[in-house]
Amino acid sequence: MTTAKHFAFYKSFGTVLVLLFVTVPFILLFGFAGALARRSRFFPVRAVGLAYTSMVRGIPDIVFFLFALIALDQGIEYLRHIMLCPDWSEPIRQGSDFIVCPEAKMPLGSAPQWQHEVYGFFLAMTGFAVVFGAFAANTMYGALQAVPRGQLETGVAFGMSPRQIFRRIHLPQMWIYALPGLSNLWMILIKATPLLFLLGVEDIVYWARELGGIKIGLYSYPHGDWRLAYFVVLLVFYLGLTWVSERVFERLTRYVSRGQDTAGGAL
Amino acid sequence: MNILAKMAMATALAAVLGTAAASAQTVRMGTEGAYPPFNFVNDNGEVDGFEREVGDELCARANLDCVWVTNEWDSIIPNLTSGNYDTIIAGMSITDERDQVIDFTQEYFPPDPSRYMALAGAELSDGAVVAAQTATIQAGYLAGTGYTLVEFATPDETVAAVTSGEADAVLADESYLAGIIDASNGELAFVGDPVSIGGGVGIGVRESDGELKDKLNAAIDSMKADGTLAALIAKWFDGRVVSY
Amino acid sequence: MSCTETIVEYGLRAIGIGERLLPKADITLCEQFVLIGSGMIWNLYFALFALAFGFFAATGVALARASSQPLLQLPAKAFIFVIRGSPLFIQFFIAYESFVLIPKLGFDLSLGFVDITVETRWLTKAWLGALVVLFLNTTAYTAQIFHGALLAVPKGDIEAADALGMTPFRKFRRVVWPSMLRLAWASYTNEAIFLFHATALVFFSSFPAWRQEGDALYYANYFADKTFNPFVPYPIIGLYFVIFTIVLIAVLGVVNKRLNRHVPPE
Numbered sequence: 001m002t003t004a005k006h007f008a009f010y011k012s013f014g015t016v017l018v019l020l021f022v023t024v025p026f027i028l029l030f031g032f033a034g035a036l037a038r039r040s041r042f043f044p045v046r047a048v049g050l051a052y053t054s055m056v057r058g059i060p061d062i063v064f065f066l067f068a069l070i071a072l073d074q075g076i077e078y079l080r081h082i083m084l085c086p087d088w089s090e091p092i093r094q095g096s097d098f099i100v101c102p103e104a105k106m107p108l109g110s111a112p113q114w115q116h117e118v119y120g121f122f123l124a125m126t127g128f129a130v131v132f133g134a135f136a137a138n139t140m141y142g143a144l145q146a147v148p149r150g151q152l153e154t155g156v157a158f159g160m161s162p163r164q165i166f167r168r169i170h171l172p173q174m175w176i177y178a179l180p181g182l183s184n185l186w187m188i189l190i191k192a193t194p195l196l197f198l199l200g201v202e203d204i205v206y207w208a209r210e211l212g213g214i215k216i217g218l219y220s221y222p223h224g225d226w227r228l229a230y231f232v233v234l235l236v237f238y239l240g241l242t243w244v245s246e247r248v249f250e251r252l253t254r255y256v257s258r259g260q261d262t263a264g265g266a267l
Numbered sequence: 268m269n270i271l272a273k274m275a276m277a278t279a280l281a282a283v284l285g286t287a288a289a290s291a292q293t294v295r296m297g298t299e300g301a302y303p304p305f306n307f308v309n310d311n312g313e314v315d316g317f318e319r320e321v322g323d324e325l326c327a328r329a330n331l332d333c334v335w336v337t338n339e340w341d342s343i344i345p346n347l348t349s350g351n352y353d354t355i356i357a358g359m360s361i362t363d364e365r366d367q368v369i370d371f372t373q374e375y376f377p378p379d380p381s382r383y384m385a386l387a388g389a390e391l392s393d394g395a396v397v398a399a400q401t402a403t404i405q406a407g408y409l410a411g412t413g414y415t416l417v418e419f420a421t422p423d424e425t426v427a428a429v430t431s432g433e434a435d436a437v438l439a440d441e442s443y444l445a446g447i448i449d450a451s452n453g454e455l456a457f458v459g460d461p462v463s464i465g466g467g468v469g470i471g472v473r474e475s476d477g478e479l480k481d482k483l484n485a486a487i488d489s490m491k492a493d494g495t496l497a498a499l500i501a502k503w504f505d506g507r508v509v510s511y
Numbered sequence: 512m513s514c515t516e517t518i519v520e521y522g523l524r525a526i527g528i529g530e531r532l533l534p535k536a537d538i539t540l541c542e543q544f545v546l547i548g549s550g551m552i553w554n555l556y557f558a559l560f561a562l563a564f565g566f567f568a569a570t571g572v573a574l575a576r577a578s579s580q581p582l583l584q585l586p587a588k589a590f591i592f593v594i595r596g597s598p599l600f601i602q603f604f605i606a607y608e609s610f611v612l613i614p615k616l617g618f619d620l621s622l623g624f625v626d627i628t629v630e631t632r633w634l635t636k637a638w639l640g641a642l643v644v645l646f647l648n649t650t651a652y653t654a655q656i657f658h659g660a661l662l663a664v665p666k667g668d669i670e671a672a673d674a675l676g677m678t679p680f681r682k683f684r685r686v687v688w689p690s691m692l693r694l695a696w697a698s699y700t701n702e703a704i705f706l707f708h709a710t711a712l713v714f715f716s717s718f719p720a721w722r723q724e725g726d727a728l729y730y731a732n733y734f735a736d737k738t739f740n741p742f743v744p745y746p747i748i749g750l751y752f753v754i755f756t757i758v759l760i761a762v763l764g765v766v767n768k769r770l771n772r773h774v775p776p777e
Contacts, residue, residue, distance in 0.1 A: 003310040003311065003312075004310065004311040004312045004313075005308065005309070005310050005311065005312040007312075008312045054753075055753065057704065057756070058749075058752055058753035058756040058757065059708075059749040059752050059753060060708035060709070060711040060728075060752055061708065062708075062711050062712060062715065062728070063711060063728065063731070063745055063748050063749050063752065064749070066731075066735075066741060066745050067741045067742060067745035067746065070345065070346075070349055070741060070742075071742065073349065073351075074349055077350070097348050097350075097473045097474055097475045098348060098349045098350055099350070099473075099475055100350070105350060112334075113334055113336070116336070187595065188705070190598075191597070191598040191599065191600075192598070193598070194598045194600040194601060195600065197339075202337075205600070205601075209421065209423075210300075210301070210308055213301070213421070213423040214423055214426060214427070214447070214450075216303060216446045216447060216449065216450040219303075219307070219309065219310060220309075220310045221310065222450060225423070225427050225430075227423075227604075227608065228605065228608045228609075231601055231604050231605055231608070232605065234601055235597050235601055235605065238596060238597045238598055238601065239592070239593065239596040239597060241596075242592075242595070242596035242597075243592075243596065341732065341736065342735075342741075344736075344739050345735070345739055345740075345741055348739065364535070364536070364737070368739040369739075398719070401720075401732075401736075402732075402733075402736040407535070410531075410532060410533065410722075410723055411532060415721065415722055416721070416722055416723060417719045417720070417721050417722075418719055418720045418723070419719050420715075424719070427611075428719070431611045431612070432611075433611055433635060433719075
C-alpha cells in the first residue's frame with residue numbers, strides 16, 4: 001500500500017480533481033461563446049454556433065475523444081510546423097506517418113517526461129472543454145431565453161444601452177435559470193472522468209487496473225485478480241465527490257436566488 | 268479556481284515554449300507495460316522487464332538518450348505514426364499487416380509459438396470458447412478457426428476469463444502464459460499443440476525513420492554477437508536457449 | 512466485391528448473420544460503413560430496451576421516492592444516489608465482475624406453453640448483462656427527473672381530481688402522470704440522448720465481444736486497428752450517432768407535442 005506505484009495511484013486522484021476544476025472555466029467559456037453565437041443576428045455566426053452544439057451533442061463523448069484529440073494534436077503541430085520551419089521541403093504526410101520538423105514537435109522530443117504529461121493533460125482538458133462546452137452552450141442559451149421579457153424592457157425604460165442591459169440585467173439574471181442545468185452538467189462531467197485513461201492520462205482507472213491486475217512472481221508482491229476491490233474504492237470516491245457537490249450546489253442555488261422573482265428567491 | 272487556472276495556463280505555456288536542450292538524440296520508447304515478462308510496470312511505477320533491459324542496453328550502444336512511456340495496446344501504432352513516441356518495444360510480433368504501416372528492426376526475440384491455456388485437466392473440444400486480447404494476432408487467428416472467439420481489452424482479463432469459467436481457454440504467446448501457469452499452483456496448464464502465428468519480435472519504428480532503424484539494427488547485431496541478448500533471454504524466460 | 516455484396520454479407524454481421532470472417536486487408540470505405548452500421552443494431556437494441564423498461568420502472572421509483580413511507584422512500588433514495596453518483600464505466604466493470612462470480616445456475620421458467628431455461632450465465636453476456644446495467648442506470652436518472660416533476664405538479668390539478676371523486680389510481684393515471692411527464696419531458700429527452708450515447712461503452716472495456724459480434728464502436732475500433740487510421744472509422748460512427756440522435760429527438764418531440772396538445776399555443 002505504500003509502494004511508489006500506490007503513490008502514483010493516490011496522486012492520480014489529485015489529477016482527476018485538478019482536471020475537473022481547471023476545466024470548468026473553459027467549459028463556461030466555450031458554453032458562453034456557443035450560446036452567444038446561437039443568439040447572433042449574423043447568420044453565419046448563428047450557423048456555426050448551432051453546428052457546434054448539435055454536432056458535439058450528437059456524438060458520444062467517447063467516440064469524440066478517440067479521434068478528435070489526435071486531430072487536435074496534429075493540428076497544433078502542423079501550425080507550429082508552418083510557423084517554425086518555413087524551409088522544410090519534405091511532405092508532412094508520408095504514407096501513414098505524420099512528420100513535422102523536430103522543432104515543431106509538441107512537446108519537443110527531447111523534453112522531459114513531465115512536459116509530455118502536462119501536454120497530454122492539456123489536450124485532455126481541451127477535449128473535455130469542447131464536449132461539455134457544447135452542453136453548457138445549450139443550457140445557457142435556454143437560460144438567456146428564459147429571463148422574463150419584462151426585466152429587459154425595464155432596462156430599456158431606464159434608457160440603458162443594449163450592452164448595459166445585457167451586462168447589468170440579462171447576464172446576472174440568467175444564472176438562476178442556468179444553474180440547474182449546469183449543476184447537472186457538473187455531475188455528468190464528474191462521471192465522464194474515467195474516460196481520461198482513454199486519452200493517455202494515467203488516471204485512477206489506469207492505476208486501479210494496473211494495481212489490481214494479476215501479479216505473477218516477477219513482482220515484489222504477487223497476488224491474484226484484485227481489480228474488483230480497487231474499483232469499489234473508485235466507486236466510493238465518486239460517491240463522495242457527488243455528495244459534496246450536491247451540498248455545494250444547494251448553497252449556490254440559495255445564493256443566486258437572492259432577490260429573484262422566483263419561488264426560491266421569494267423565500 | 269482562478270489561481271489553478273492560471274497555473275495550468277503557465278505550465279501549458281511552458282510546455283509550448285519549452286526549448287530544446289538536446290545533446291544525445293532523445294528517443295521515446297513506447298511500450299504497453301502490461302505484458303510480463305516482456306514489459307510491465309513494477310512496484311516503483313517504472314517500466315521493467317526483458318524489454319526494458321534490452322532497450323536500455325540498445326540505447327547505450329547506439330548512444331541514444333532513451334525515455335520510457337506506456338500506451339494502451341489498442342492505439343499503440345497510431346500513436347507511433349503520429350509521433351508521440353519513436354519506437355514500439357512491446358513484444359510486438361512482426362507481421363505483414365503491421366509491416367505495411369510501420370517498419371520493424373530485425374527480431375530481438377525469436378518467433379514465440381502461441382499456446383492455449385486452460386484449467387488443468389481440461390480438453391479443448393470443437394467450438395470451445397477461447398479468449399484472446401482484442402487486436403492481437405491471436406484474435407485474428409482464432410476468428411478463422413472452429414473455436415468461438417471472445418475478445419477482452421487487456422491480457423489480464425483474458426486470463427481471468429479462464430479462471431472464472433467464462434472461457435474454456437486463452438490463446439496467447441507461450442512466454443507470457445508460462446509465467447501465469449507457474450504462479451497458478453497447478454490450477455492452469457497448457458492444452459493442445461503450439462501454433463505458430465507471428466514472426467519474431469522486433470522494434471517498431473516509423474517508416475520514415477530509417478536512420479533510427481539502422482542504429483537499432485546495428486545495436487541488436489552487436490548484442491547478438493557478444494551473447495548479451497541470449498543471456499537476457501535466458502534470464503527473463505526461465506533459461507530459454509536461443510541460437511543468437 | 513461490390514458494395515451491394517458487402518451489404519448482403521456484412522449488413523447483419525453484428526448479430527452473427529452473414530460472412531464469418533471480417534475483412535482483413537484492402538479494407539474499403541463501403542465495408543467500414545456497412546460493418547459499423549451493422550454494429551449500430553446493438554446500440555439501438557440497448558437504447559430502445561433500456562429506455563422502454565427504464566421509463567416504467569422510473570415511474571415506480573419516483574413514486575417510492577416521493578412516498579412518505581420510509582420503507583419505500585429510503586431504498587429509492589439510496590438507489591438513485593448510488594447510480595447517479597458513480598460513473599457508468601465503473602458500474603459496467605463492477606457489474607461484469609460480479610456477474611461472473613454468480614454461480615452458473617439454470618432456472619426452468621415455465622410460460623405455460625413453452626419452457627425456457629434461464630441461465631444466470633446469460634448475465635455475463637452483453638445482450639443481457641449490459642442491458643441490465645443500462646436499464647438500472649436510466650431508471651435512476653429518469654426517476655430523479657420524474658421525482659422533480661412530481662413535486663411540481665400543480666396542487667390545484669390534484670384538488671380538482673379529488674373534487675371529482677376520482678379513485679387514487681384513476682387520479683394518478685389521468686391527472687398526475689400526464690402532468691408529470693409534461694413537466695419532465697425536456698430533461699427526459701436529454702437523458703435519453705445520454706443513454707443512447709452510453710451504449711457505446713458496452714463493449715469498450717467491460718463486456719467481451721463474442722465471435723467478433725460487437726457494437727458500432729467495436730467495429731470502428733477494429734478498422735482503426737486494421738487500417739491504422741483513426742480518421743475514417745471514428746467520423747463514420749460519429750455520423751451514425753448524429754443521425755440516430757436526430758431521429759431520437761424527433762420522436763421524443765412528437766410525444767412532447769402530444770403531451771402538450773391541450774396547452775394553448777403562446
